[in-house]
Amino acid sequence: MVPEILVLGTAISSRVLKTSEGVAARNPGALVVVAVPEVETWKFADSGYEVLAQGEEQLPFASVEMDRLIGERDFREIVLPVGVPRGSLMGAARWVWTTPDQSWLLDGSVVRLRARSAIAAALVLVTVLGWWPLSLLQRLSYAADGLGVVLGGLVARCRPRQAARGAGGNVCHVIPSLGTGGTQRQVVEYLRRSGPGQPVHLIALFDSNDRFLRELEHSGINPVILARGCRTSRLGRAAVRFLPNTTALIALTARLRSSRPSCVVSWLFQANVVAAPAARLADVPRVVSSVRGMSTWKSWPGFRRWWYWPADRLTAPLNDVIFANSRAAAKDFVRWMRLPGLPVEVVPNGLDIDALLAAPFTDARQRHGLPSGVPVLLTVGRLSFEKDQETLLRSCARLATRMQRWHLFVVGHGVLETRLRQLAEDLGLHAQVTFTGRVDDPQSYYRAATLFVLSSRIEGLPNALIEAQIFGVTAVTTDCGGAGDVVDDCQTGRVVPIGDVDALARNIEGLLRENETRAVMGRAAAEASRGKFDVQAMVDSIDKLSGRTVPAGDQMG
Numbered sequence: 001m002v003p004e005i006l007v008l009g010t011a012i013s014s015r016v017l018k019t020s021e022g023v024a025a026r027n028p029g030a031l032v033v034v035a036v037p038e039v040e041t042w043k044f045a046d047s048g049y050e051v052l053a054q055g056e057e058q059l060p061f062a063s064v065e066m067d068r069l070i071g072e073r074d075f076r077e078i079v080l081p082v083g084v085p086r087g088s089l090m091g092a093a094r095w096v097w098t099t100p101d102q103s104w105l106l107d108g109s110v111v112r113l114r115a116r117s118a119i120a121a122a123l124v125l126v127t128v129l130g131w132w133p134l135s136l137l138q139r140l141s142y143a144a145d146g147l148g149v150v151l152g153g154l155v156a157r158c159r160p161r162q163a164a165r166g167a168g169g170n171v172c173h174v175i176p177s178l179g180t181g182g183t184q185r186q187v188v189e190y191l192r193r194s195g196p197g198q199p200v201h202l203i204a205l206f207d208s209n210d211r212f213l214r215e216l217e218h219s220g221i222n223p224v225i226l227a228r229g230c231r232t233s234r235l236g237r238a239a240v241r242f243l244p245n246t247t248a249l250i251a252l253t254a255r256l257r258s259s260r261p262s263c264v265v266s267w268l269f270q271a272n273v274v275a276a277p278a279a280r281l282a283d284v285p286r287v288v289s290s291v292r293g294m295s296t297w298k299s300w301p302g303f304r305r306w307w308y309w310p311a312d313r314l315t316a317p318l319n320d321v322i323f324a325n326s327r328a329a330a331k332d333f334v335r336w337m338r339l340p341g342l343p344v345e346v347v348p349n350g351l352d353i354d355a356l357l358a359a360p361f362t363d364a365r366q367r368h369g370l371p372s373g374v375p376v377l378l379t380v381g382r383l384s385f386e387k388d389q390e391t392l393l394r395s396c397a398r399l400a401t402r403m404q405r406w407h408l409f410v411v412g413h414g415v416l417e418t419r420l421r422q423l424a425e426d427l428g429l430h431a432q433v434t435f436t437g438r439v440d441d442p443q444s445y446y447r448a449a450t451l452f453v454l455s456s457r458i459e460g461l462p463n464a465l466i467e468a469q470i471f472g473v474t475a476v477t478t479d480c481g482g483a484g485d486v487v488d489d490c491q492t493g494r495v496v497p498i499g500d501v502d503a504l505a506r507n508i509e510g511l512l513r514e515n516e517t518r519a520v521m522g523r524a525a526a527e528a529s530r531g532k533f534d535v536q537a538m539v540d541s542i543d544k545l546s547g548r549t550v551p552a553g554d555q556m557g
Helices: 013-026 038-044 064-072 090-097 116-157 182-192 211-218 226-230 234-242 244-259 269-281 295-299 308-318 327-337 353-358 389-400 417-426 442-448 463-470 501-513 515-532 535-546
Strands: 004-008 031-036 050-053 075-081 104-107 171-175 200-204 263-267 286-291 321-324 344-346 376-380 407-411 433-437 451-454 475-478 493-496
Touching (some): 004 013, 013 075, 090 116, 116 244, 116 308, 182 200, 182 263, 182 463, 182 535, 200 244, 226 234, 226 244, 244 269, 295 327, 321 535, 417 433, 442 463, 451 501, 463 515
Parallel strands (some): 004 031, 031 050, 171 200, 171 263, 263 286, 286 321, 376 407
16 A cells, blocks of 8 residues: 655645655655645645645644544655744644644754654744734734725726727626635636627636636636736735735736726625726726625624725725625615615526536435435535524524434535534534535535525525525525525525524424425426526626627527
């Protein structure tokens, strides 16, 4: 058997790569496996090592995900590179200290340590002397970065709007990243169906995992990742690290000046507050922004920044038109902006319904060893604060006291996976809840589902809820913004108050017991989704808003 050595992405990517090369040189017959956060995986694509994504932005030390990785593979050694840290290593120190049976190596440029106590002490020292000062600098830089965005909006507001150039040119779409997300899926669906006419280009401001990047490249679309171009120098790397949005605004302005598009369309808040001023400063004649969710999160503790509201307020008037994906998101944005007369149009999400229904699938029940007669509850989404899977788990704990035969599939991954898994254990649900992680075939789970449940705090227009309805799965959802645009209460599902554990449990129980009612609602949901969420209708609406000209008779069906 080929020995395997795991190298963890505890330092910046250049140091991790250098460490991996040293490990491979010292162990010529071994398989080197590199585990890094999702946002870093693209940097290792051509490394020749097996790359595993662990966590989104930080490695989840001493977590269920990491324990699963270690348990599934027989690693001869786990190597922790020492360099500029990617995050606090306190968790790694605790993990090393409490795992006596594992063989560890702390690999620095000067020293290598194998004793657990010495490694744990060194990791604490790196955190205190490296990560804490770096974090303080990062916090200060984020405040300065926000000031740069606000000043960019002020300067752009002082510049006169350019007259439209008429037909010709191209349309440039701007998005924060191509990481996993519902908005990214909508952009991909649009670009794949943009058809002939004015060319369409895509710019992602920042790096991410490459799931959608690969999909676009296979369709002949080559997005530009703006941050990668900025990192060609040491100064550029520092600018992206400490002043990401200001750097993106400057770089995007320069690119738009050289490409001279006829219209810029931005998606999501971070792109909106960068693209609108960049477009005005680059003399782009038409600017369109897209609101994809509720603005509530911008005022949540832990999420809010001082500059969010002034940046939104300054950049919104730079647009010729703003469109939202739901009526709730449109109304919420106007309230957040405190501009009652601000015109916001509604363009619902569009999905390729026929392709989704025709996608190959496997038996998800059989995959997880679940008997065919057990009712399946399903939720799909990132495991994060706004999705509030905690409320769902607490509702299931109450359901367990009333009904014994059911099973919950939690499809998705995210920063709260370890906490949610622990909560399921604490609630006594370990045998009735399966966390699947990220899956590439959600259609297999929709087809296995008896009932779909969405417990979110906020949503713009939840794609997972739409997809469930397309498959004829009746849903119970919280009244979280755009969910009301998807589920017609008592007709295609049930809508309950946000955070109401008991109401969620009662409605889940009721629909599990009422087989005929659930079947009627499911059929109504499948029929309604075809009329409301057609992908070509979305494409045509965005083309119209962006002023993109498509030759008559060439629209794609």
